[in-house]
Amino acid sequence: MKEKIKVFLDSDLLEKYLLGTATKQEEFQCERYIAMYPEVRETFDELQENLEEFAKMHALKSPEGLKEKIIARIRAENSGRKKFFKYAIAASFAALMFAGASYFFWDQNQNLQEQNTIVTNEIKDLKENMKQQLEDVRNQFIVLNNPQTRKLNVKGNQKAKDLKAVAYINPVKKLSYINVSKLPNLPESQVFQMWAEVNGEMVNLGVISEASDKEKLVALPYAENAVGYITIEPQGGNETPTVENIVANIKY
Numbered sequence: 001m002k003e004k005i006k007v008f009l010d011s012d013l014l015e016k017y018l019l020g021t022a023t024k025q026e027e028f029q030c031e032r033y034i035a036m037y038p039e040v041r042e043t044f045d046e047l048q049e050n051l052e053e054f055a056k057m058h059a060l061k062s063p064e065g066l067k068e069k070i071i072a073r074i075r076a077e078n079s080g081r082k083k084f085f086k087y088a089i090a091a092s093f094a095a096l097m098f099a100g101a102s103y104f105f106w107d108q109n110q111n112l113q114e115q116n117t118i119v120t121n122e123i124k125d126l127k128e129n130m131k132q133q134l135e136d137v138r139n140q141f142i143v144l145n146n147p148q149t150r151k152l153n154v155k156g157n158q159k160a161k162d163l164k165a166v167a168y169i170n171p172v173k174k175l176s177y178i179n180v181s182k183l184p185n186l187p188e189s190q191v192f193q194m195w196a197e198v199n200g201e202m203v204n205l206g207v208i209s210e211a212s213d214k215e216k217l218v219a220l221p222y223a224e225n226a227v228g229y230i231t232i233e234p235q236g237g238n239e240t241p242t243v244e245n246i247v248a249n250i251k252y
Contacts, residue, residue, distance in 0.1 A: 005037055012173070014044055015142050018051055050145055140217050143168045143175050152252065159232065160184045160192075160247035167220070167228070169252040176220035176252055178228065180208055186232065193233045195241045198223040207237045220252070227251050 008029075016022040017030040033040045143149050149170040156163025164182040169175075183192055194205040198221045205218065208230070220228055228250030231241045 005033070005039060008033055009040065009043055010147055012142060012146060014040075014047055015145065018044075018047055019138055019141075047145055051141060136219065139173075139175050139219075140177060142173055143170050143177055146170055146173065148172045150252075152250065154178070154230075154248055154250050156184065156230070156247045159245070160230075163192075163230065163248055165230075165248070165250075167250050167252055168217070169222075174222045176222045176226075177217040178220055178250065179217050180230075183208065189235050190232050191235055191237060192247070193231050193237050193241070194218065195229040195231065196221050197227045197229070199226075202241065204237075204239070207233075220250075222252075225251075 013022065013026055013030055017027055022030065030044075034044050035041075149168050152167040152169065154163075154165040154167055160183075162182055162184040163180075165178055165180040167176065167178045178194075180194075186192065192208040194208055196203045196205055203221055205220070205228075208218075220226070229241055229246050230248040230250075231238075231243075232245040232247060233242060
């Protein structure tokens, strides 16, 4: 019986149940195990608390100015309708002004359509960004709470003795993240940059900013026998890593 419970806890069914991605059959199994076995209930409560903390830490904010743009769009549309009605009445009494008024209305309509397209695209981009961020938060939650995740402590070499980071590798879910918790001071002309060698191809993961947010996880491309690097590069970053300036290796 204990082996049965262990197999259940080693799976990701509880995470899926909490995140609403489980099937009906999986939901029924989770609810039955939570009700029957205290250790499962205890694990479920702990995961639930962790998820609540994650939600608070990664609360998404709407882009600045979006509310004002939407309000401006509504006002512009209402204003456009009023102007159209006003000039339409005038046009019925002044046939000579019809051509000019028609062009004016057409131009107003074009402007409204352009504004509508801009706001619609911004809302679409916002939804896509939120979707990606929520997916990333979900993956982070799974990696940090799944018992099959390996935790690797990463330290810098002689060129960056104070560098400290932790990599989280989950071979089952094929997810990898790294948290750079401490960076040594560099001259203003230099920066730290992260790389990953995946299937023989070097992937640029970008410049590492000052480690002010110790809760931030950076996604690493996952592959069998992949290797990550941290290098010192000129300000602004480099297109290819400077091999002699490698200060840390991450094998995962």
